[in-house]
Amino acid sequence: MFHPRGHHRHSLHCILPPYLLRSVAQNGTGPQRAAALHTAAVDSTFRSLRFASTQTAQRAPSRIISGMMAESQCHRSIYDLQGQETFPGTLARSEGQGATGDVAVDEAYDGLGATYDLLWEVYGRNSIDDSGMRLNAHVHYGTNYDNAFWDGQRMVFGDGGGDLFNRFTIAIDIIGHELAHGMTEDEGPLVYFRQAGALNESMSDVFGSLVKQKFLNQTADKADWLIGAGLLADGVQGKALRSMKAPGTAYDDPVLGKDPQPGHMRDFVRTWEDNGGVHINSGIPNRAFFLLATQLGGYAWEKAGHIWYEALRDTRLRPDCGFARFARVTLMAAARLYGEGGAEDTAVRDAWNQVGIPVTREKVSVAFIPPQQGVPASKPSRRPNA
Amino acid sequence: MRIELKREGGVAFIPGLNRPRLFNLADLPPAQAEAITRSVQAASFFERPARVGTASKGAADQTRYTLTIEEGGRRHSVQLLEPVEDASLRALLDLLKQVERTAARAPPNTVNR
Numbered sequence: 360m361f362h363p364r365g366h367h368r369h370s371l372h373c374i375l376p377p378y379l380l381r382s383v384a385q386n387g388t389g390p391q392r393a394a395a396l397h398t399a400a401v402d403s404t405f406r407s408l409r410f411a412s413t414q415t416a417q418r419a420p421s422r423i424i425s426g427m428m429a430e431s432q433c434h435r436s437i438y439d440l441q442g443q444e445t446f447p448g449t450l451a452r453s454e455g456q457g458a459t460g461d462v463a464v465d466e467a468y469d470g471l472g473a474t475y476d477l478l479w480e481v482y483g484r485n486s487i488d489d490s491g492m493r494l495n496a497h498v499h500y501g502t503n504y505d506n507a508f509w510d511g512q513r514m515v516f517g518d519g520g521g522d523l524f525n526r527f528t529i530a531i532d533i534i535g536h537e538l539a540h541g542m543t544e545d546e547g548p549l550v551y552f553r554q555a556g557a558l559n560e561s562m563s564d565v566f567g568s569l570v571k572q573k574f575l576n577q578t579a580d581k582a583d584w585l586i587g588a589g590l591l592a593d594g595v596q597g598k599a600l601r602s603m604k605a606p607g608t609a610y611d612d613p614v615l616g617k618d619p620q621p622g623h624m625r626d627f628v629r630t631w632e633d634n635g636g637v638h639i640n641s642g643i644p645n646r647a648f649f650l651l652a653t654q655l656g657g658y659a660w661e662k663a664g665h666i667w668y669e670a671l672r673d674t675r676l677r678p679d680c681g682f683a684r685f686a687r688v689t690l691m692a693a694a695r696l697y698g699e700g701g702a703e704d705t706a707v708r709d710a711w712n713q714v715g716i717p718v719t720r721e722k723v724s725v726a727f728i729p730p731q732q733g734v735p736a737s738k739p740s741r742r743p744n745a
Numbered sequence: 746m747r748i749e750l751k752r753e754g755g756v757a758f759i760p761g762l763n764r765p766r767l768f769n770l771a772d773l774p775p776a777q778a779e780a781i782t783r784s785v786q787a788a789s790f791f792e793r794p795a796r797v798g799t800a801s802k803g804a805a806d807q808t809r810y811t812l813t814i815e816e817g818g819r820r821h822s823v824q825l826l827e828p829v830e831d832a833s834l835r836a837l838l839d840l841l842k843q844v845e846r847t848a849a850r851a852p853p854n855t856v857n858r
Contacts, residue, residue, distance in 0.1 A: 444828050444835060500828075502839070503846065505762075506755045506808055510828070511801030520846065523762075533756065537806065544803030551805055559805065587757070600757040616761030638758040 433475040433486070434493040437464045440500050446513075448497055463498040463528045467516060470534030471496060473574045477535070477566070478542070481573070481660050482668050487541035494538065498528060507533055509540040523592055523614065530587045530599075535570030539563040546671050547678060554681040556637035561644035565667055568603060569660040579652040579659040585609065603649045606642030622646040624682070624715030643714050644682060651710035655703065662703055666693045686711040686718040746770040746782060749813040750841050756806040765811075766845055777844055784840050788833040790814055791821045797834060798826035810838060 433454060439461065440448035451464045458465045471494045478484040486492040495513040504517025507527035514537040516527040527533055540563050543549055549559035564586050572582045586609075587600035597610020597618070606620035620642030621627055627643065630636045648667060652659035669692035670676065676688055690707050697703035711718045751765040770778040791814070800807060810829075813822040829835040 445830075446828070503842070506806070506827075508756065508806040508808070508827070509804060510807065511804040515828070522846075527756070536756070540803065540805040548803060551800075563805070600759075612761065614761050615759050616763075619758060619760055632753060632763065633758040634754070636758070638756075 432491060433472060433479075434491070435468055435471045435475075436493065436495045437467045437471075438495065438497045439464060440497050442499055442502050444501050446497060447495075448499075451498075461498075463516065463518065463526050466526075466528035466531075467496040467498050467514070467534065470528065470531045470570075471514075471538070473531055474535045474538045474566075474570045477570050477573050477660060481569075481664065484542075487538055488545045492541070496534075507537055509537045511544070514538065519590070519592070521592055523595055524590055525592055527590065529589045530571075531574055532564075532567035532571040532585075533587050533590065533600075534567070536563040536567030536586065539566035542566070543671065547676060547680075549676070549680060550678045551634055551637060553635035553637070554640065555679050556634050557640040558644055558680060558682065558685050560637045560641035561648070562667070562671060564601065564603060564641060564645050565648050565664075569664050572658070573660050578657055579649075579663070580656065582659065584649050591615075601638075601642065601645070603642075603645040606646055620645075622714065643716075644685065647686070647710045647714045647716070650713050651706050654706040654709060662697065665696055666703065666707060669696060682716055683718070686716045690718055746778075746785070746814065746816040748781070748785075748815075748841065749811075750845070751811040751813075753809045753811070754806065755808045766841075768841065768844060773844065777847075781837075781840055781844070784833070784837040785814060785816075788831075788837045790823065790834075790837070791816075791819060793821070793823045793834070795822060796824045796826075797831060798829060800826060812838070812841075 435452075435454050436450060437452045438446075438448040439451040440446070451461060452459050452468050458468075475486060475494065478486065486494065496516065497513055498516045498518075500515050500517045502518075503520035505519055505524045505527075507514065507516045509515075514534070517524075518526045540559070543559050543562045547559070549555045549562070551559055567586060568582070568584060571577075572579075575582075583599075584604035585599035585602055588598060590600060591597050591610065595610065595615060596612040597615065599609045601618070601620055602609045606622035607618050607626075609618040609620070611617045619628065619639050621640060622642050623646075624643060628636045628639045630639065633639055648659075648663060651666070652663035655662050666689055670685065670689040673688050673692060676685065680688075690704065690711075693701075693703045693707040708718060747770070748768040749765045750768070752762060755762075768781070770781060773781070790812075808827050810825045810827070811822060812825065813820065823834075825834060825838060829838060
């Protein structure tokens with residue numbers, strides 16, 4: 360469908376974004392073609408931003424080819440590891456095949472589809488690398504395995520032991536969370552350590568939650584803003600792994616302990632554990648996003664999601680980006696997308712202020728955020744030359 | 746033989762699961778203790794480097810296990826990043842997780858939590 364707002368921002372590398380090409384090819388009328396061309400013509404800020412980076416410029420040619428493809432194709436493959444920990448396992452369901460009756464296989468299939476749909480329909484992004492990357496998930500990993508992870512290429516889900524956790528495919532936002540790690544790696548990257556790592560984690564929670572909200576067709580005020588609802592087994596005192604709305608309140612249980620997430624900079628946790636607190640301090644940017652989305656109202660994936668998405672794609676988002684720099688990048692993204700001094704601009708500023716990160720757009724261009732101390736000697740991973 | 750199993754990472758930081766688990770083989774049922782001893786030997790644990798497995802580019806939410814074993818005056822730690830590809834180390838880890846689970850259901854003092 361043609362985008363109703365007409366000024367929807369999209370990937371620079373597309374002469375026309377894929378979804379526009381598709382819809383124009385299918386349903387295009389004269390005015391729609393004109394609007395599409397106009398959109399492409401005025402959207403130059405993002406082009407210059409992205410071409411400012413040589414890395415991006417190097418990547419551009421292959422991307423233009425993919426962007427010119429009129430059809431997006433979602434390619435899902437779900438593998439059954441049958442309790443083993445050696446990959447790939449047995450192919451249980453591939454794109455277009457019907458339900459298998461194995462609930463983990465089918466939940467993974469649907470969750471990948473919902474994530475793909477959010478990226479494609481809302482952000483005009485063709486899969487997690489914007490080049491149609493195949494989506495592979497591996498379920499039934501190990502026995503009683505209490506985790507889900509992204510290994511850089513594929514998603515892996517355990518069945519949970521049943522005493523503390525249920526199967527990890529039960530929560531669609533966790534599926535979106537894992538896939539979003541792939542998107543962050545492609546667009547960022549954000550080093551998986553300290554504040555940059557917490558932003559990386561938060562980005563996954565934000566887009567994971569948006570996958571769920573869009574799947575349920577919920578407006579920001581109706582969403583529960585929980586990450587991993589349904590994952591905690593019966594008897595565990597808690598409702599989810601994290602709460603974006605009220606970080607630190609997701610669980611308080613004799614075995615699990617208490618949710619350690621802060622929702623404000625005054626409670627920022629300095630630790631060497633958890634890669635410098637990446638799953639802990641992510642509560643702060645998580646709450647900023649929640650505050651922004653509820654302030655703006657409507658569907659969170661629309662304005663708030665677009666602002667975050669453009670911030671993620673901004674070349675000023677460095678691999679060691681801290682919260683303050685990220686906040687400024689979101690503020691600039693809001694101004695680019697919706698105009699300076701508008702409600703969105705103000706709402707972004709208010710949201711960060713409420714979590715203890717005062718931010719002004721003016722400071723962005725002059726601010727120098729020193730690299731975090733203690734970042735590992737290894738260089739940030741190279742942008743894939745996809 | 747005393748074994749400490751520490752977990753780090755995963756899709757969430759859960760304080761209660763982050764505490765190290767201590768296994769004293771003398772306190773375990775003989776069959777379990779024997780299986781663990783055999784598995785430690787089969788894995789050549791004391792000859793292993795301090796780290797096994799490296800995170801791929803962009804990987805996230807993986808669990809990192811730190812296994813520390815004390816036996817006869819020697820002490821060695823190995824950090825394992827999942828998925829653990831080495832079969833014998835994986836078998837040892839699986840065994841310890843199994844003991845941990847049975848201990849969680851059994852009365853206290855078999856495993857110090």
